Amino acid sequence: GAVVSQHPSWVICKSGTSVKIECRSLDFQATTMFWYRQFPKQSLMLMATSNEGSKATYEQGVEKDKFLINHASLTLSTLTVTSAHPEDSSFYICSAGQTLSYTFGSGTRLTVV
Amino acid sequence: AQSVTQLDSQVPVFEEAPVELRCNYSSSVSVYLFWYVQYPNQGLQLLLKYLSGSTLVKGINGFEAEFNKSQTSFHLRKPSVHISDTAEYFCAVSFGDDKIIFGKGTRLHILP
Numbered sequence: 001g002a003v004v005s006q007h008p009s010w011v012i013c014k015s016g017t018s019v020k021i022e023c024r025s026l027d028f029q030a031t032t033m034f035w036y037r038q039f040p041k042q043s044l045m046l047m048a049t050s051n052e053g054s055k056a057t058y059e060q061g062v063e064k065d066k067f068l069i070n071h072a073s074l075t076l077s078t079l080t081v082t083s084a085h086p087e088d089s090s091f092y093i094c095s096a097g098q099t100l101s102y103t104f105g106s107g108t109r110l111t112v113v
Numbered sequence: 114a115q116s117v118t119q120l121d122s123q124v125p126v127f128e129e130a131p132v133e134l135r136c137n138y139s140s141s142v143s144v145y146l147f148w149y150v151q152y153p154n155q156g157l158q159l160l161l162k163y164l165s166g167s168t169l170v171k172g173i174n175g176f177e178a179e180f181n182k183s184q185t186s187f188h189l190r191k192p193s194v195h196i197s198d199t200a201e202y203f204c205a206v207s208f209g210d211d212k213i214i215f216g217k218g219t220r221l222h223i224l225p
Contacts, residue, residue, distance in 0.1 A: 104156040
């Protein structure tokens with residue numbers, strides 16, 4: 001079946017630095033990938049839709065300059081959290097696939113200290 | 114407004130007992146419905162989905178769900194739970210585009 005790999009699985013960074021999270025579709029091509037954010041014991045919040053070869057579409061309230069998304073190939077999308085602050089600490093999850101048949105990555109736990 | 118609601122934040126159930134996790138949605142258009150399971154510090158795994166056809170959908174791990182259009186519900190059921198079913202369960206809805214909107218989740222506690 002479709003496999004989505006997310007890396008790293010966890011990362012700790014200092015406040016003010018930037019962190020890049022990768023999402024790869026291992027055995028299929030994904031023209032669209034989605035990035036979610038999940039706070040502890042809460043649901044997933046869609047942050048943005050990553051489109052291969054074009055700009056990402058951000059949900060209302062998500063700062064596009066802070067959460068940079070790049071989808072340069074059909075198998076890779078990256079989320080860069082710029083100038084990270086402790087409030088950016090969260091669990092970030094990507095998903096990819098065909099319409100109505102999405103596979104989720106295993107998530108990245110980001111802790112900003 | 115289009116939304117998905119999981120009324121129960123936590124559901125405790127004794128091992129080998131049946132369980133039902135509730136999910137309701139609000140939409141003026143056709144919907145596609147999903148149930149996902151999330152184990153601690155992991156991504157989401159699809160349990161089952163309803164796209165069309167039979168309203169009773171069978172998924173993995175012995176789970177099933179029934180789409181009820183008149184009640185706008187898609188409740189998840191399992192006749193006999195196991196300790197390994199302890200996890201967070203998310204109901205999700207797609208309103209015809211590529212986006213999937215998630216409910217707030219229900220934590221299933223299996224009691225020995």
